[in-house]
Amino acid sequence: MKRLLYIGLALLLAASCGPRIIKRAKMERILADMLVQDQQIKLDFDLKKQADSCLVYEGIFEQYGYTTEDFRRSLAYYLKDASRMEKMMGEVAEDLEARAKEAKKQAFQEEWRENFIRAYSAPLDTAVYPRPPMRMIDSLRLRYLGDSTYFNASKILR
Numbered sequence: 724m725k726r727l728l729y730i731g732l733a734l735l736l737a738a739s740c741g742p743r744i745i746k747r748a749k750m751e752r753i754l755a756d757m758l759v760q761d762q763q764i765k766l767d768f769d770l771k772k773q774a775d776s777c778l779v780y781e782g783i784f785e786q787y788g789y790t791t792e793d794f795r796r797s798l799a800y801y802l803k804d805a806s807r808m809e810k811m812m813g814e815v816a817e818d819l820e821a822r823a824k825e826a827k828k829q830a831f832q833e834e835w836r837e838n839f840i841r842a843y844s845a846p847l848d849t850a851v852y853p854r855p856p857m858r859m860i861d862s863l864r865l866r867y868l869g870d871s872t873y874f875n876a877s878k879i880l881r
């Protein structure tokens with residue numbers, strides 16, 4: 724009886740140490756990170772020369788606490804059901820769109836900040852963004868009591 728218990732525990736231990744299925748939400752984040760990594764490599768020629776396709780994603784898997792074998796097993800599991808995989812890739816696409824939107828927002832804010840600093844750190848006579856000459860406009864109107872005529876000051880100032 725003890726022998727069966729030990730064998731059962733050994734089998735459970737061996738099964739738990741093997742590759743495991745990655746949960747759907749984490750798998751979606753991993754796939755999104757992998758696609759971002761692919762784009763970075765594609766755009767940087769030096770990275771493209773150095774990138775070993777077998778090792779490129781190891782850092783991503785380690786970041787989430789998984790191995791390459793875990794990912795392969797999970798991918799095979801999710802690919803068995805095409806509709807589930809299609810939904811996952813839709814979520815990945817939405818995640819990437821949100822990341823791109825946030826990156827554009829940050830780039831715009833950084834560009835605005837740099838332009839602001841450049842404009843206000845330049846000497847006044849060599850301002851980066853010269854201001855157009857201002858026209859004084861006044862729309863003061865006076866009405867004389869007992870009379871229906873108006874005095875429009877803005878016509879005089881033009």
